[in-house]
Amino acid sequence: MMTLIKWYKSNLKQKIEEEMLCFLNKFEDKKIRNIISKQIFPSKRIRSYFLFLLCGDQIDKNDFIKVATAIELYHQATLIFDDIIDNDNMRDGNRVALHKQFNGSDTYGDGVASHIALFLIILADMQLLSLKNIKTKSVLEIFNKTKLTMLNSQFADTMTVKKPKNKNYMKWLINDSYQKTSNFIEFPFKMYCLINDMSIMQSKKVISFGTNLGIIYQIGDDLFDIENGIKSGTLALTYPLVFLLDNKTVMKKDEIKILDYILKTRFLNRKIKKDLTLLFKKYAKKINESAYIEIEKRKLAMSKVSLNKEIKNEMMHLLDFIKESSYWKYKKMNK
Numbered sequence: 001m002m003t004l005i006k007w008y009k010s011n012l013k014q015k016i017e018e019e020m021l022c023f024l025n026k027f028e029d030k031k032i033r034n035i036i037s038k039q040i041f042p043s044k045r046i047r048s049y050f051l052f053l054l055c056g057d058q059i060d061k062n063d064f065i066k067v068a069t070a071i072e073l074y075h076q077a078t079l080i081f082d083d084i085i086d087n088d089n090m091r092d093g094n095r096v097a098l099h100k101q102f103n104g105s106d107t108y109g110d111g112v113a114s115h116i117a118l119f120l121i122i123l124a125d126m127q128l129l130s131l132k133n134i135k136t137k138s139v140l141e142i143f144n145k146t147k148l149t150m151l152n153s154q155f156a157d158t159m160t161v162k163k164p165k166n167k168n169y170m171k172w173l174i175n176d177s178y179q180k181t182s183n184f185i186e187f188p189f190k191m192y193c194l195i196n197d198m199s200i201m202q203s204k205k206v207i208s209f210g211t212n213l214g215i216i217y218q219i220g221d222d223l224f225d226i227e228n229g230i231k232s233g234t235l236a237l238t239y240p241l242v243f244l245l246d247n248k249t250v251m252k253k254d255e256i257k258i259l260d261y262i263l264k265t266r267f268l269n270r271k272i273k274k275d276l277t278l279l280f281k282k283y284a285k286k287i288n289e290s291a292y293i294e295i296e297k298r299k300l301a302m303s304k305v306s307l308n309k310e311i312k313n314e315m316m317h318l319l320d321f322i323k324e325s326s327y328w329k330y331k332k333m334n335k
Contacts, residue, residue: 002052004046007045007049012064012065012068013049016069016072017041017045019065019066020040020069021037023073023127024040027119032116035098036098040072043072043076045068048068050315051187052064052068053315054188055195059133060134062132063131063132063133067127067131067139069124070124070143071187073124073127074120077117078184080113080114080117081114083099086236087234098113099113125140128140134194138194139194142191146187146190150180150183153177156172156177157180159236168246169237169246174215174294177237181214181215181217182211182218185210185213188210189209189210190210192206193206193207205305205306206306208302209312212299213315213318218239219239220295222239223240223291225238226280226284226288230276235262235265239291240280240283240287241276243286243287243290244259244283245259245263258275262276302316
């Protein structure tokens with residue numbers, strides 16, 4: 001069984017990164033090549049790892065590397081776009097965001113970074129077009145639907161579009177905004193269903209495992225805002241925020257005023273950032289109680305999906321990072 005620790009040191013992961021580097025070398029400008037390389041290396045390649053767990057022994061090795069490389073190139077493109085939209089200075093707290101690495105105005109940096117992201121997307125598509133032993137057309141169809149869903153979810157995540165009237169904020173977050181994360185994690189599960197010629201009913205059940213895995217992962221990630229505070233800049237939908245938005249009726253007038261201001265401006269200056277962080281801490285127990293119910297419900301649904309037991313257990317281990325969030329502290333207190 002290939003554990004995540006073994007995956008980090010595996011030849012397959014190294015081959016995927018060599019393939020990515022080979023594509024990046026097609027960029028004639030050495031300076032830009034170096035900038036992109038620093039952006040996309042190193043990385044855990046979690047999505048490729050999922051693909052290997054599910055399909056590694058069923059796909060030709062060369063085709064596996066091509067699909068995995070496509071996944072990773074596209075993932076890196078989405079991170080570049082995320083940083084531009086959020087106007088982040090840093091990526092993962094330790095690397096300067098790509099769009100901040102070019103001299104000139106912010107607009108110039110954003111433009112260059114956007115073109116690089118598009119370049120990576122084109123490279124990803126080229127990888128899939130060169131598949132030899134699996135259904136190229138079907139894989140491209142799955143990949144393109146994944147990309148479209150992720151792009152649509154970005155509009156919800158940044159609240160560029162209005163919340164649908166038939167949904168509260170929590171449903172909007174989970175069913176729309178979180179699709180940016182969950183839909184990409186679904187991709188290896190969709191590949192697994194394609195390779196094994198599963199029926200529509202069987203496929204839905206298997207893919208739901210990936211959906212729930214992605215949603216739990218994103219909830220856990222969002223809950224770190226309670227512990228670490230939030231950053232200034234463009235507003236993004238997160239679990240703590242939408243919980244407050246859906247429960248405005250039981251809040252004080254000055255607290256409602258903060259949330260109304262956020263919805264109106266969709267931007268967090270230093271003062272509003274501080275005010276919102278304090279609100280998260282004040283309502284932390286209720287937020288975590290809600291998250292606990294949501295996460296446990298999805299874990300229960302995942303346990304009922306028919307998948308190899310070792311694979312299921314290994315994937316569930318990847319959720320251990322939430323043990324460091326306020327959610328885990330809440331769970332321990334309420335056992």
